[in-house]
Amino acid sequence: MAKLEDVAKRAGVSTATVSKVLSNTPYFTESTRQRVMRAVEELGYVPNLAARALAAGKTSIIAVVFPHVYDGVFQDPHTLHILQGIEAECTQRGYNILLSTPRLTPDGVDEHYLRLIQSGYIDGIIALDNVPIYSVLEPIRSKSIPVVNLGTHPSEHYVHTNDYSGGFQLMQHLLELGHRAIGIISVPNDLNLSANHRMEGLRAAAQAAGVDFDALPIAEGDFSITSGAACADLLLQQFPTLTAFVCLNDRMAMGAVQLVHRIGRRVPDDISVVGYDDIPMAAVFDPPLTTIDAHAPTRGRDATRMLFDVLNGKFPDPVVYPVDLIVRESSTHT
Amino acid sequence: MAKLEDVAKRAGVSTATVSKVLSNTPYFTESTRQRVMRAVEELGYVPNLAARALAAGKTSIIAVVFPHVYDGVFQDPHTLHILQGIEAECTQRGYNILLSTPRLTPDGVDEHYLRLIQSGYIDGIIALDNVPIYSVLEPIRSKSIPVVNLGTHPSEHYVHTNDYSGGFQLMQHLLELGHRAIGIISVPNDLNLSANHRMEGLRAAAQAAGVDFDALPIAEGDFSITSGAACADLLLQQFPTLTAFVCLNDRMAMGAVQLVHRIGRRVPDDISVVGYDDIPMAAVFDPPLTTIDAHAPTRGRDATRMLFDVLNGKFPDPVVYPVDLIVRESSTHT
DNA sequence: ATCTTATAGTTAAGCGCTTAACTACAGCAA
């Protein structure tokens, strides 16, 4: 494998000159540049990233941190959506993605993650930092690693989505369809901060319409499809006259739809069901789900662009994305 | 940030001794070990992985290579399933996952991937190498990077699934239910080697039952849900009396189911639909899909264990997993 | 008692690159 030194010899210059040409930093003439680049091609030279990392502290690696607290990270297509946006941007800029899925407790985060953070191996971090019990950004605060947060724990740089508005629009949608007997399929409030904001939006929309939110029945799942079905089952046993379910993500909505069909009733004729996140399956589910589009790939991409701005010494403003209500066929009038 | 040298000073030994203690290589006394470990903890020392990579050629990073030829890598829950198994094993062994999604052409692979391969940044590679036009392992063959292939391009070390048997069982299942008017929803044969093997299994089962496989109508999608719906639509227009669809993945099966319902017919009453891969949604789709379980998380985990065996100088045998037919509610007698 | 091998720890070279400091010269302003 060719080294910088080999390129230098072939081009008839010093290693510093080769390094300057490759990084396009002053000074070199055009004829020197051409000789160097010809040598690079002839030798098939590729920089050793470990040496570069050691010498310059730059690794061309971005860590994407998805806390592994519930099953979501490897079950939720939402994860892939965010990665899709991040990957497109990183690849375009010649960076690599290191995927980190730390386990969390109230006291902290696993040792493996801590070692990664301190390893000198990461130029920057994009985190989906949404677990209430602990912020994966906590160990990073005393480091100088640039971070962009797609979650809602406090962070200097972030790309958020307006979960409150999403919750508000979902509830408003059902209320405008005439529903008042609405079951809420939620998750425990120590599972996910975004979910908590969605609940606040649900509450606000209910209150704005003069509906007593606290009187609405709630069941807590864990974002999984099966938990959505179980919640729907529980709610319908306790409140057989419910005419709608509002679910905090699409997968629980799909579970709810499945349960409703299983007991011989129909969505949306008998019970409307709405979800959140607009995962790919939402559009082709039967019936296609009414949901909130939170623009996951776009947020992934823009978080990555923000991170590169920070890496380049800029000071980008935080971004809060609006969400869009996507009305499909799983909701209708009472 | 503490360096090895700081630990050495605090423990009153040389840096070589600290390195020996941390890597547990000969020789050191127990009292030396304890003094070193106390210093490590007091200083919060974490090895600089770039320096270690440069000095020893070991990076604690595994590259997971998912070629990005169709939408699948970021749309297919199967991707997440494989990653789930890989991640569990890597994290347990203190390794990190670098996610690489190279773009392919018949002539080769993108520059970014080539740079990664040659960067000295990867201890080993796990590849889902299934795209017929080019093998992502090709640029690696002249390198000494250990590789385990989850796809079906030739590789010294591999964990495969028996796609042929899966195809065979799917077709056999439908034939045993009495179906003969079977539409096949496939993909172009230059898209995915596993799909090609599944087709061969379909053909073999048909021939074993005395059914003229070439007389069966075929439409080609691209593994996406929408293409599955489009294929079902096309096939039903041309062959309205079809009683079954066999689809080469679950997402196309879901699209087919959606299309059948959309034209007012029912699955499986009017048309049976079977898929492949058993993605999480398959079990809760309406109706739940009959499919082939190809054990994605297990294969991810075992591919990773195999890679670590190779990294540790062992010579593991390749593994070919059986697949399992999962009969659910989307298929029934004609 | 002597020789050989193992144990315990240390010194220092080097992994491959970046970049500060340097040498030499060119161009411009006073």
Added chain:
DNA sequence: TTGCTGTAGTTAAGCGCTTAACTATAAGAT
């Protein structure tokens, strides 16, 4: 003409760790 600043390229130190080769001693075999 002289002094200052910029251009072009080079030298060499160092980033942080690993580990070969070294020194010293201990233990075992003859």
